[in-house]
Amino acid sequence: VPGSFLRPLSAPAGGAYLDGYEVFRNACPRNCYDTCSIKTFVKDGVIQFIEGAPESSFTRGGTCVKGYAYTRRPYSPDRIKYPMVQEGRGSGNWKRVSWDEAMERIAKKLLDMEALDGNLLGLALTKYSGNFGITNYGVEGLLTSLGYTTRLTGTPCWPAGIDAQNYDMGDMWCNDPEDMAQSRYIILWGANPAWNSVHSVKYIYEARERGAKVVCIDPVLTQTAVKADEYWQVKASTDGALALGMARHILDKGLVDEQWVRANSVGFEEFAAYLRESVSVEWA
Numbered sequence: 001v002p003g004s005f006l007r008p009l010s011a012p013a014g015g016a017y018l019d020g021y022e023v024f025r026n027a028c029p030r031n032c033y034d035t036c037s038i039k040t041f042v043k044d045g046v047i048q049f050i051e052g053a054p055e056s057s058f059t060r061g062g063t064c065v066k067g068y069a070y071t072r073r074p075y076s077p078d079r080i081k082y083p084m085v086q087e088g089r090g091s092g093n094w095k096r097v098s099w100d101e102a103m104e105r106i107a108k109k110l111l112d113m114e115a116l117d118g119n120l121l122g123l124a125l126t127k128y129s130g131n132f133g134i135t136n137y138g139v140e141g142l143l144t145s146l147g148y149t150t151r152l153t154g155t156p157c158w159p160a161g162i163d164a165q166n167y168d169m170g171d172m173w174c175n176d177p178e179d180m181a182q183s184r185y186i187i188l189w190g191a192n193p194a195w196n197s198v199h200s201v202k203y204i205y206e207a208r209e210r211g212a213k214v215v216c217i218d219p220v221l222t223q224t225a226v227k228a229d230e231y232w233q234v235k236a237s238t239d240g241a242l243a244l245g246m247a248r249h250i251l252d253k254g255l256v257d258e259q260w261v262r263a264n265s266v267g268f269e270e271f272a273a274y275l276r277e278s279v280s281v282e283w284a
């Protein structure tokens with residue numbers, strides 16, 4: 001049933017389970033635009049279960065499996081709760097140390113570095129995704145408080161999205177993801193929302209119920225690909241050719257609003273000439 005897997009499995013319906021529970025409101029700190037609003041149910045000081053807050057229109061009361069698994073995390077025997085020191089780098093020989101000792105070691109290292117170099121630029125922070133909660137930004141605050149340190153810039157994914165939006169739209173303007181339900185034609189290009197963006201899937205289904213066509217382009221036959229109306233399996237890294245072929249087709253069929261494109265883009269003539277000279281739909 002489309003969308004049914006998005007409902008919380010951990011809580012019985014009807015609210016009877018609220019008796020004797022304290023309910024806390026949280027947000028998932030992971031790096032999804034979903035930013036799931038969560039209700040955490042605590043009894044006898046122990047988290048019993050969580051559920052997505054139904055007040056969130058985007059998630060409609062569901063999280064993903066990672067969200068539901070939060071119940072296990074605080075009580076996992078594998079959780080690192082204390083400072084650990086590895087005796088011999090790469091040895092795997094970890095031993096627990098006191099907080100004082102851990103602080104002492106780190107402070108000494110920083111002071112040694114400053115004494116040697118005259119600055120702390122040898123101290124580099126690189127981090128990006130995973131957890132966007134206070135533990136992520138707390139590290140930034142710590143390093144900033146020390147003065148000039150080194151930050152690595154760039155990320156594996158988001159700059160590509162920023163560049164694409166700036167080139168295509170002139171600015172970073174994003175649709176409200178809920179708009180997807182209004183689409184008439186959805187191309188999921190190298191995306192697998194059935195696994196990676198579960199809350200988007202219900203909007204894709206809603207669009208399809210309204211008559212939208214859903215096309216999936218992916219080298220891998222994903223769970224999203226099998227749900228699409230059409231699946232185009234491309235060889236990895238050849239989808240640029242497919243995009244050029246589509247552009248040539250759009251040009252050939254006169255589907256370009258040339259007046260608008262000329263007024264709002266750079267290099268249209270050159271691009272059109274390149275397509276006519278070097279690209280054919282058959283080749284693509």
Ligand code: SF4
Pocket residue numbers: 028029030031032034035036063064065066067068198
């Ligand atoms: S979809 Fe999952 S990982 Fe993403 S914000 Fe929601 S619970 Fe967190």
